[in-house]
Amino acid sequence: MPELPEVETMVRGIRPFVEGRRIAEVRRCRCRCKPISITPSFPQLARRVAGQRVDQVRRLGKRVVLDLLRGESLVVEPRMTGLLLLSDPVDRAHLRVEWRFDGRMKHNSLWFWDRRGLGTISLYTADEIARCLGDDKLGPDALLMTQRQWLQSCANTQREIKVVLLDQRLVAGIGNLYASEILHLARLHPAVPASRLRPAEVRRLSRAVQAVLRQAIEYEGSTLADATYRTALNQNGRYQSVHRVYARADKPCGTCRTSLIVRVVQAQRSTFFCPNCQRAGSSAAGLGNGRRPKRGRGKRASP
DNA sequence: ATTAATGTTCAGAA
DNA sequence: TTTCTGAACATTAA
Numbered sequence A: 001m002p003e004l005p006e007v008e009t010m011v012r013g014i015r016p017f018v019e020g021r022r023i024a025e026v027r028r029c030r031c032r033c034k035p036i037s038i039t040p041s042f043p044q045l046a047r048r049v050a051g052q053r054v055d056q057v058r059r060l061g062k063r064v065v066l067d068l069l070r071g072e073s074l075v076v077e078p079r080m081t082g083l084l085l086l087s088d089p090v091d092r093a094h095l096r097v098e099w100r101f102d103g104r105m106k107h108n109s110l111w112f113w114d115r116r117g118l119g120t121i122s123l124y125t126a127d128e129i130a131r132c133l134g135d136d137k138l139g140p141d142a143l144l145m146t147q148r149q150w151l152q153s154c155a156n157t158q159r160e161i162k163v164v165l166l167d168q169r170l171v172a173g174i175g176n177l178y179a180s181e182i183l184h185l186a187r188l189h190p191a192v193p194a195s196r197l198r199p200a201e202v203r204r205l206s207r208a209v210q211a212v213l214r215q216a217i218e219y220e221g222s223t224l225a226d227a228t229y230r231t232a233l234n235q236n237g238r239y240q241s242v243h244r245v246y247a248r249a250d251k252p253c254g255t256c257r258t259s260l261i262v263r264v265v266q267a268q269r270s271t272f273f274c275p276n277c278q279r280a281g282s283s284a285a286g287l288g289n290g291r292r293p294k295r296g297r298g299k300r301a302s303p
Numbered sequence B: 001a002t003t004a005a006t007g008t009t010c011a012g013a014a
Numbered sequence C: 001t002t003t004c005t006g007a008a009c010a011t012t013a014a
Helices: A004-018 A042-049 A126-133 A147-155 A161-165 A176-185 A199-218
Strands: A023-028 A037-039 A054-060 A063-068 A073-077 A082-085 A095-101 A109-114 A120-124 A262-266 A269-273
Touching: A004 A054, A004 A063, A004 A082, A004 A109, A004 A199, A023 A042, A037 A042, A042 A120, A073 A082, A073 A126, A120 A126, A147 A161, A147 A199, A161 A176, A176 A199, A176 A269
Parallel strands: A037 A120
Antiparallel strands: A023 A095, A054 A063, A063 A073, A073 A120, A082 A109, A095 A109, A262 A269
C-alpha cells in the first residue's frame, strides 16, 4: 500500500528515466479488469499528453506528479495497489497505462500497474492542482511538518491519535502501516485523543514520524507478504524487516520482549501496537515536566 | 460456495 | 464545523 516512503521511492526510481524526456505516446493496456479512473477521459488525456516533455517528477503526499513543460501535470494516485514501473512487469494482467518516451535509454516506457484498480490518473492544469490538491485539502508533507505544527494540529482535535495520523488534511503522506510503526517508536497508545497528548509526547511523535519515514525511504519501502509493492525496477522494498508491530499480532514485541502485539480496529482499519511499550496513560515517566491532567479542553464548547 | 478482510480517498450523512 | 460511514475495486483466506 503505497504511502509516503513507497511513493517517494517511485519518484526517485523513475526520475532519471522520465525527467526531461518527451512522451511519444500514451497507451491503455488491455486487461479484462474494469478500467481505472482516468480524468479527463483516456482519449483526451492521451491527446493532450502526447508530444509533451516532462519537466519534473515530484511527490505530493501519496501521489506522484509529472509536471509537463507546457504547464499541465499528470497526477498518479496509486491508492492501494498501484505501482509505477520502468521494467516490464511479470504480471501483465494488471497493467493499466503505458507512457512511451522518445529516444533510447535503458528504459523507454513507464507503466502504471494496479491489481485492485482503485488507483487514478489525472491530467490537471495548474489551476486544477491548486483546487484539488491545495493546502486546504492536503496538510504539510509529513517530512516537512514541524513540531509547532504537530502541537497545533494535535491540540485542535479530540480524535484518536492513530486516526489523526491518517488524516491527509492534517499531514500528508502517512498511511495505515506507518501510522502503527510511528506510534510504536513514539511509545504512544494509538487510542489516545490527540488533544490529550502532552508537549513531550507530541515531540516524541514528531521525531518518530521523521525517523520512521526516513529509514523507510532508505529501505525503499515495505513489501508485505503479498509482494504487491515493488520498486520501479521491480525489486522488493526492505523496510518490512524493520517493522516492529505492523501485521505482527500475537507475536512478541521486539522492543520489550514482554508483551504480545495486539491488533485493534480504529476507523475500520487495523492498528497494531504493544500494550506494554505504548501505555494509554502517562508514559514519559523519566522526563522532567511531569504534569498530567492540565491539558484541559476536555469539555465541549457550548454554542 | 459464501463471506470477510485488506487500505485510500471521497461523497454524503450524522 | 467536525466526525463518521460506506462505496469503489480485486484477490486471498477462512
